[in-house]
Amino acid sequence: MKGSTTRYLAPVLSAAVFIGGWYAIRAGLPTEKQFMLPWPHDVAQAFAENWQTLLQASLNIALGAAIGLCSATMVAVLMAILMSLSGFIRASLYPHLMALQMMPVVALAPILVIWVGPGLPSVSIITFIICFFPIVVNTTQGLISTDRKLVELFALYRASRWQQITRLRLPAAMPYFFTGLRISGILASIGAIVGDFSAGSSANDGAGLGFLVIIYGAQFKMAELFATVISGCLIGFVFVLIVHRVSWFCLHQWHDSYERSDS
Amino acid sequence: MARFLRTLGLLTAALLAGCSRESHPAVAAPSGPELTPVTLQLDWFPEPAHGGFYQAAVRGFYAEAGLDVTINPGGPGGRPIPKVAAGQVPFSMGRSDDMMLAAAQGLPVLIIAALMQRDPQALLLHADNPVETFADLDGREVMAYPGSAWVPYLKKRYGIEFDLMPASFGLARFIADPELIQACFITDEPFRLRKQGVAVKTLLLSDSGYDPYRVIVTHAPFAQENPEVVRAFVAASIRGWQDYLFGDPAPAHQAIAALNDHMTEAQMDYSLTQMREQKFVQGFSERGERIGHLDPGRLDAHATLLHELGVLPEPLPMSRYADLSFLPTELSAGSF
Numbered sequence: 047m048k049g050s051t052t053r054y055l056a057p058v059l060s061a062a063v064f065i066g067g068w069y070a071i072r073a074g075l076p077t078e079k080q081f082m083l084p085w086p087h088d089v090a091q092a093f094a095e096n097w098q099t100l101l102q103a104s105l106n107i108a109l110g111a112a113i114g115l116c117s118a119t120m121v122a123v124l125m126a127i128l129m130s131l132s133g134f135i136r137a138s139l140y141p142h143l144m145a146l147q148m149m150p151v152v153a154l155a156p157i158l159v160i161w162v163g164p165g166l167p168s169v170s171i172i173t174f175i176i177c178f179f180p181i182v183v184n185t186t187q188g189l190i191s192t193d194r195k196l197v198e199l200f201a202l203y204r205a206s207r208w209q210q211i212t213r214l215r216l217p218a219a220m221p222y223f224f225t226g227l228r229i230s231g232i233l234a235s236i237g238a239i240v241g242d243f244s245a246g247s248s249a250n251d252g253a254g255l256g257f258l259v260i261i262y263g264a265q266f267k268m269a270e271l272f273a274t275v276i277s278g279c280l281i282g283f284v285f286v287l288i289v290h291r292v293s294w295f296c297l298h299q300w301h302d303s304y305e306r307s308d309s
Numbered sequence: 310m311a312r313f314l315r316t317l318g319l320l321t322a323a324l325l326a327g328c329s330r331e332s333h334p335a336v337a338a339p340s341g342p343e344l345t346p347v348t349l350q351l352d353w354f355p356e357p358a359h360g361g362f363y364q365a366a367v368r369g370f371y372a373e374a375g376l377d378v379t380i381n382p383g384g385p386g387g388r389p390i391p392k393v394a395a396g397q398v399p400f401s402m403g404r405s406d407d408m409m410l411a412a413a414q415g416l417p418v419l420i421i422a423a424l425m426q427r428d429p430q431a432l433l434l435h436a437d438n439p440v441e442t443f444a445d446l447d448g449r450e451v452m453a454y455p456g457s458a459w460v461p462y463l464k465k466r467y468g469i470e471f472d473l474m475p476a477s478f479g480l481a482r483f484i485a486d487p488e489l490i491q492a493c494f495i496t497d498e499p500f501r502l503r504k505q506g507v508a509v510k511t512l513l514l515s516d517s518g519y520d521p522y523r524v525i526v527t528h529a530p531f532a533q534e535n536p537e538v539v540r541a542f543v544a545a546s547i548r549g550w551q552d553y554l555f556g557d558p559a560p561a562h563q564a565i566a567a568l569n570d571h572m573t574e575a576q577m578d579y580s581l582t583q584m585r586e587q588k589f590v591q592g593f594s595e596r597g598e599r600i601g602h603l604d605p606g607r608l609d610a611h612a613t614l615l616h617e618l619g620v621l622p623e624p625l626p627m628s629r630y631a632d633l634s635f636l637p638t639e640l641s642a643g644s645f
């Protein structure tokens with residue numbers, strides 16, 4: 047009980063200290079620098095005045111992030127299974143996957159806009175590219191790191207290749223997979239916002255937080271920019287929370303990392 | 310290892326040399342009296358739209374006015390106004406409406422002179438695009454900088470709706486998509502496209518009735534502390550523009566070509582001709598417009614318009630965003 051009180055009180059306290067520090071810094075700014083940092087209550091007011099715009103933009107980002115992350119997860123797992131089958135496939139695919147991750151989004155965005163049009167299609171693809179790599183690398187690592195003894199046991203019982211993958215390697219790779227998914231869950235909303243920033247569109251109310259950043263930036267609205275950043279954080283939190291719940295659901299019954307929190 | 314250390318030593322020496330030159334500009338300028346070092350931040354890569362500043366620098370007008378002016382090139386995403394507001398550079402440029410928005414948000418920026426009486430910003434369309442007037446934009450999608458104040462103006466004035474997508478700062482998409490409408494500088498992109506065989510037409514935004522200045526701006530505290538420097542900079546810049554537009558533009562064009570590979574002689578001639586013919590910089594003398602001149606009534610009317618559009622949350626008095634006292638007397642006297 048005492049533990050859980052601390053757990054909820056601690057972040058509230060640290061947030062209070064943070065906001066107090068924010069007020070102190072703002073109060074100490076000379077007049078000509080004051081535009082750089084809005085008061086925390088200015089940010090709250092920006093939220094109150096623009097909540098519909100921010101909510102719509104957040105939902106658009108969440109949609110782009112969800113499409114990107116889900117498709118990245120599916121393709122990455124299939125790709126990881128393929129790569130776990132042979133060292134040759136791994137060696138021939140891995141550098142290209144790495145190249146995919148290295149692609150600078152800002153350079154890619156104009157190309158994507160020409161190919162698939164601005165807005166949700168481009169935003170989802172950019173999110174896909176950003177989310178794909180951590181999952182594929184971790185899952186592949188998991189699939190090829192299965193306990194030797196268990197693999198031998200499966201061989202002893204004449205399990206087929208398919209059975210070995212579905213019954214042994216995939217379950218054993220789950221913790222690795224979720225490690226990748228957690229990283230991608232954090233990256234998904236960031237990816238969608240970056241995508242929206244460079245390849246977004248206001249058509250069909252499709253403008254996301256990246257688009258808002260451009261608008262508020264052009265109008266020098268600092269409080270609104272802060273509100274946009276905080277909205278982005280909130281979406282990120284929601285994604286991370288979902289990934290953690292799914293991960294807990296799949297692993298808590300057997301994996302060591304959940305033992306303590308369960309008891 | 311020894312080689313690495315030597316390289317490091319050389320780099321450090323170069324760096325230190327660079328720093329000391331920054332802090333003692335008099336060393337760099339061998340001739341006569343000490344010059345005051347100031348920086349002008351451009352809003353784009355060097356191009357003829359900055360011609361007068363380069364002319365003033367190369368022909369020594371700034372030095373004659375006691376200034377050692379460094380001209381910093383800009384580019385996509387290199388937003389100059391926050392730099393001025395933060396006091397990183399004393400001088401830059403932009404549209405008068407943007408300065409009003411900035412000032413309304415508390416950014417300490419001041420309009421000190423007109424750079425252009427009319428903004429050369431236009432909408433760029435393929436020649437066969439059915440859109441012929443601003444009213445035809447209804448239901449279309451325009452690639453422009455979202456947040457620009459002319460967007461709500463066009464929507465309200467013509468009773469239309471259109472969507473926006475962020476500018477990609479290139480022409481590849483425009484060439485690929487015959488439907489695309491994007492913002493451009495009338496002095497620049499049309500020439501480049503026609504050279505590539507793309508037939509285009511333009512709608513000059515100021516023809517819609519939305520008519521901001523392009524302006525020279527400064528950091529308000531800087532102007533307060535160095536009024537003479539600001540006055541000298543404005544006067545020498547106006548002299549540079551006068552000389553660039555009506556004298557021999559070669560000095561500026563050589564400087565620009567050396568800094569920007571894309572600027573061919575033909576491109577620069579086109580831009581300069583456009584600026585001359587459409588009188589972007591000098592304005593219409595019958596309306597009392599001249600290089601650098603600012604009409605307080607016109608500024609005020611524009612601020613009122615922005616307030617009516619809801620872009621400015623409250624009426625903005627001119628003292629918040631402009632100070633016309635730095636203009637040469639013959640320019641400011643005529644306006645009051």
